[in-house]
Amino acid sequence: MTRIQELVCVCRLIILHGYKDCFKFETNNILDHELISVAITVMGEIDSEGEIEVLENDIRTLRKQLQEKVQQLKALKKHFQKNCITKLNNDEIARYSRQIILSEIGVQGQLKLKKASVLVVGAGGLGCPAALYLAGAGIGRIGVLDYDEVELTNLHRQLLHTEATVGLTKVVSVQSYLEQLNSQIEIETHHMQLTSDNAIGILEQYDIIVDATDNVATRYLLNDACVMLRRPLVSGSALQLEGQLTVYNYRGGPCYRCLFPTPPPPETVTNCGDGGVLGAITGVIGALQALETIKIILSNEGVLSGRLLLFDGQQSAFRNLKLRPKKPTCAVCSNEPTLTALIDYEQFCQMKATDKDTALELLKPCERISVREYHDEWISTGRQHLLIDVRGANQFEMCQLPGTSVNVPIEDILNDRRTGEIMAQVEHTKLPVYVVCRRGNDSQVAVQHLTALFRQHNLPAPRDLIGGLHAWAKTIDPNFPIY
Ligand SMILES: Nc1ncnc2c1ncn2[C@@H]1O[C@H](COP(=O)(O)OP(=O)(O)OP(=O)(O)O)[C@@H](O)[C@H]1O
Numbered sequence: 001m002t003r004i005q006e007l008v009c010v011c012r013l014i015i016l017h018g019y020k021d022c023f024k025f026e027t028n029n030i031l032d033h034e035l036i037s038v039a040i041t042v043m044g045e046i047d048s049e050g051e052i053e054v055l056e057n058d059i060r061t062l063r064k065q066l067q068e069k070v071q072q073l074k075a076l077k078k079h080f081q082k083n084c085i086t087k088l089n090n091d092e093i094a095r096y097s098r099q100i101i102l103s104e105i106g107v108q109g110q111l112k113l114k115k116a117s118v119l120v121v122g123a124g125g126l127g128c129p130a131a132l133y134l135a136g137a138g139i140g141r142i143g144v145l146d147y148d149e150v151e152l153t154n155l156h157r158q159l160l161h162t163e164a165t166v167g168l169t170k171v172v173s174v175q176s177y178l179e180q181l182n183s184q185i186e187i188e189t190h191h192m193q194l195t196s197d198n199a200i201g202i203l204e205q206y207d208i209i210v211d212a213t214d215n216v217a218t219r220y221l222l223n224d225a226c227v228m229l230r231r232p233l234v235s236g237s238a239l240q241l242e243g244q245l246t247v248y249n250y251r252g253g254p255c256y257r258c259l260f261p262t263p264p265p266p267e268t269v270t271n272c273g274d275g276g277v278l279g280a281i282t283g284v285i286g287a288l289q290a291l292e293t294i295k296i297i298l299s300n301e302g303v304l305s306g307r308l309l310l311f312d313g314q315q316s317a318f319r320n321l322k323l324r325p326k327k328p329t330c331a332v333c334s335n336e337p338t339l340t341a342l343i344d345y346e347q348f349c350q351m352k353a354t355d356k357d358t359a360l361e362l363l364k365p366c367e368r369i370s371v372r373e374y375h376d377e378w379i380s381t382g383r384q385h386l387l388i389d390v391r392g393a394n395q396f397e398m399c400q401l402p403g404t405s406v407n408v409p410i411e412d413i414l415n416d417r418r419t420g421e422i423m424a425q426v427e428h429t430k431l432p433v434y435v436v437c438r439r440g441n442d443s444q445v446a447v448q449h450l451t452a453l454f455r456q457h458n459l460p461a462p463r464d465l466i467g468g469l470h471a472w473a474k475t476i477d478p479n480f481p482i483y
């Protein structure tokens with residue numbers, strides 16, 4: 001019998017007869033003390049492994065039970081919030097006292113806020129201040145929806161995100177801030193892109209929707225879904241030093257489609273990344289979105305429906321424009337709508353429903369050059385050419401491609417303010433022309449415009465740098481600043 005066989009035999013004996021009884025078999029001369037002690041150690045390890053497995057199973061079961069309880073609690077809270085709220089607790093009385101004493105609110109108004117649910121779509125420049133004031137005011141359930149993660153470029157205006165939350169999802173960043181601000185309310189997160197497939201299912205869980213997004217496709221999507229679900233839509237926008245605000249689909253007022261039946265051409269749309277925005281402007285508009293939402297919940301007078309509020313931050317001036325009334329032939333909100341289900345909004349608008357990687361394709365491949373090709377053929381060889389950077393002067397000052405480039409902002413090209421100067425230079429030097437911008441969209445628009453002019457003078461067409469400075473930073477120079 002080998003030593004291993006002996007060991008197995010002892011283990012069996014320990015299992016069958018127990019440790020003490022093993023010694024009875026010692027007379028058989030099969031066993032010795034050393035063997036027994038090894039067997040006991042092995043058995044001990046087997047025992048510990050068994051214990052670990054049992055504990056792991058216990059923990060799995062407990063976790064499952066905990067999850068079930070959390071779900072039960074959530075459902076119960078929702079039910080309670082909707083149906084059983086009849087008074088405020090002491091903490092709530094103290095917390096909201098400064099607004100409860102307003103004649104427009106009172107205890108009944110505060111209870112209405114507590115029973116209400118609001119979905120803030122977009123946790124950026126507008127969504128942050130809107131969600132902040134809604135949470136502060138005691139809206140019982142706030143949903144925050146955003147697909148994005150926090151970036152450094154967000155922090156100057158998206159005031160619920162911090163250096164510590166850069167890289168986290170925006171919804172988690174907002175949730176953790178708001179939960180610290182007000183533990184009496186419920187914050188729900190939806191980390192996803194709002195699309196035609198998920199919009200109805202999510203929006204129907206809330207009473208009022210706040211549009212704090214930044215793109216046309218999502219605006220149409222939110223509008224149509226809100227009309228179909230009969231939800232008011234508190235819509236805001238902010239760019240550079242200006243902001244706008246209105247409430248759609250509220251008590252017979254117009255919807256977004258009534259006013260804008262067709263989307264604008266993609267090349268006319270500017271976002272904060274290209275046009276810039278001051279944080280305080282988004283702060284003003286986001287705070288006003290919270291105000292309109294609160295007025296709707298309270299059924300107060302003066303809701304901004306059928307009117308558009310324009311804010312000029314440069315002049316510190318507010319203007320109120322009367323909007324056209326609801327359109328009797330509106331495709332979605334009229335009595336006989338032609339649009340009764342959500343559509344493909346990216347296709348409808350010819351624009352992405354995100355402002356990330358929105359890449360226009362206005363030019364033929366032969367009118368474009370990759371950054372790699374441009375680098376290898378023109379920059380590293382030092383060959384003479386003319387590079388026109390069509391970004392604004394401030395952006396040009398922030399960073400430039402190596403070599404000499406001339407800065408002619410896109411507006412100056414499209415308005416032919418400086419095209420004469422470019423033409424003269426090219427006619428004189430006969431240099432090939434390349435055009436660059438931040439992400440490769442404006443440069444295409446500029447190339448389209450310049451090509452027509454160049455043709456008239458029999459000059460070779462200019463070419464666009466595909467993907468602009470972003471592509472350069474990604475492919476050629478990782479140390480090039482991205483903004
Ligand atoms: N369809 C959508 N689904 C989910 N979130 C969306 C959708 N469209 C836009 N958003 C979100 O709306 C927010 C708009 O805010 P804002 O424009 O201030 O932020 P940003 O896109 O991070 O800014 P920047 O343009 O400077 O990069 C963004 O966080 C964006 O992710």
Ligand SMILES: [Zn+2]
Binds near residue numbers: 257330
């Ligand atoms: Zn309409």
